[in-house]
Amino acid sequence: MKGIQIDREIIDMFCFSGEVVECVPFGSGHINDTYRLTCRRKEETKYFILQKMNRNVFKNPVELMENVKGVTTWLRRKILEAGGDEERETLNVVETRDGMPYYLDSRGEYWRAYLFIERASCFDVVKNENDFYQSAVAFGHFQRLLADYPAETLHETIADFHNTPDRLRKFREAVDADICGRVAEVQEEIRFALEREELAHTLYDLQESGKLPLRVTHNDTKLNNIMIDDTTGKAICVIDLDTVMPGLSVNDFGDSIRFGASTAAEDEKDLSMVSCDLHLYELYVKGFIEGCAGSLTETELDLLPMGAILMTFECGIRFLTDYLEGDHYFKIHREGHNLDRCRTQFKLVADMEEKLPVMKEIVNKYKN
Ligand code: ADP
Ligand code: GN1
Ligand code: MG
Numbered sequence: 001m002k003g004i005q006i007d008r009e010i011i012d013m014f015c016f017s018g019e020v021v022e023c024v025p026f027g028s029g030h031i032n033d034t035y036r037l038t039c040r041r042k043e044e045t046k047y048f049i050l051q052k053m054n055r056n057v058f059k060n061p062v063e064l065m066e067n068v069k070g071v072t073t074w075l076r077r078k079i080l081e082a083g084g085d086e087e088r089e090t091l092n093v094v095e096t097r098d099g100m101p102y103y104l105d106s107r108g109e110y111w112r113a114y115l116f117i118e119r120a121s122c123f124d125v126v127k128n129e130n131d132f133y134q135s136a137v138a139f140g141h142f143q144r145l146l147a148d149y150p151a152e153t154l155h156e157t158i159a160d161f162h163n164t165p166d167r168l169r170k171f172r173e174a175v176d177a178d179i180c181g182r183v184a185e186v187q188e189e190i191r192f193a194l195e196r197e198e199l200a201h202t203l204y205d206l207q208e209s210g211k212l213p214l215r216v217t218h219n220d221t222k223l224n225n226i227m228i229d230d231t232t233g234k235a236i237c238v239i240d241l242d243t244v245m246p247g248l249s250v251n252d253f254g255d256s257i258r259f260g261a262s263t264a265a266e267d268e269k270d271l272s273m274v275s276c277d278l279h280l281y282e283l284y285v286k287g288f289i290e291g292c293a294g295s296l297t298e299t300e301l302d303l304l305p306m307g308a309i310l311m312t313f314e315c316g317i318r319f320l321t322d323y324l325e326g327d328h329y330f331k332i333h334r335e336g337h338n339l340d341r342c343r344t345q346f347k348l349v350a351d352m353e354e355k356l357p358v359m360k361e362i363v364n365k366y367k368n
Helices: 061-081 129-145 164-177 183-194 197-208 249-260 278-292 298-302 304-324 337-366
Strands: 019-025 033-041 044-052 110-115 215-217 226-229 235-238 245-247
Touching (some): 061 110, 129 226, 129 235, 129 278, 164 197, 164 304, 183 337, 215 249, 245 249, 249 304, 298 304, 298 337
Antiparallel strands (some): 033 044, 215 245, 226 235
């Protein structure tokens, strides 16, 4: 086998068609270890995704895979009813030889496999603005398809995932503990975060008081969690279903803006390059509202811009917390990577705070 050598024990457990001839690291996710496998049978070549799930992040991989199985089975049915292609429009779990959706190896690691979605791509920055618009329609539509999913059957894969006040509390703890001695060099960032205590509560409090409805949401709606068809340019499949849980629609909207409407990559070092592109923002507003097809309440629509600010702020404090704690959560590829990521997020927050009135006007333009 060419490329990375994965134990035969693991490869042989899954029902791949043909002989596995190559395994290469794949994608740019921050959480799981992702590989693309090439399988050959006679003249035919087929690809699969193999992932080692991140056990540090996902404490209960069995429950997580129950969610993924439940959601993908549900989506598959809806896609078939609509005459779609169920092998390309949703993730498809490849089972193990004993019919399980994951494999627990002898080292205690959990593995899973998916059909590889061919002739489609994921992007880390917007290369073509239509891709971004299409991703908005697809994320909105995804929420719509899951609107009547039995939410009570979903496990909470990460507790308090988008509980921003709790994220701020954990951040304070990391500052107080200062286990890596990094607090002194990030005083400006710490101040930026702590000044926004009140902001951190906005959406959470509205959720608690029942003014914002809990829906089945994706919770990690960045552009590289959606596959865009290479030929049609349509966003065909929402991937990375690890955090599908009850959540807020405004957070799904907001996380997409955080990542995709930025004029620079999430880890850009030159902060002068980083701002929120209002044209991309507008395209996303239009697409998301279309994709949700009338299902959002007036309050949700009004709070879409706040979702963008808060998801960006929350992500910034998560990166900074991880930096202070020694980079144990997000994968890093260089010294200070999480700090660089935090800085782009805070730059975006400041920019969006200034642009908030215009961001609201843009929503108003599309909301009726
Ligand atoms: P992470 O949680 O680490 O972000 P993802 O599930 O998002 O892991 O996978 C990482 C990357 O792998 C994705 O951004 C995408 O590029 C690629 N990928 C994941 N699943 C598939 C699939 N079924 N077909 C093709 N590419 C995929
Ligand atoms: C992680 O898994 P990935 O790379 O798609 C993270 C998100 C963050 C994002 C920041 C389970 O997403 O919450 O917003 O990094 N996922 C998890 O890029 O923590
Ligand atoms: Mg991902």
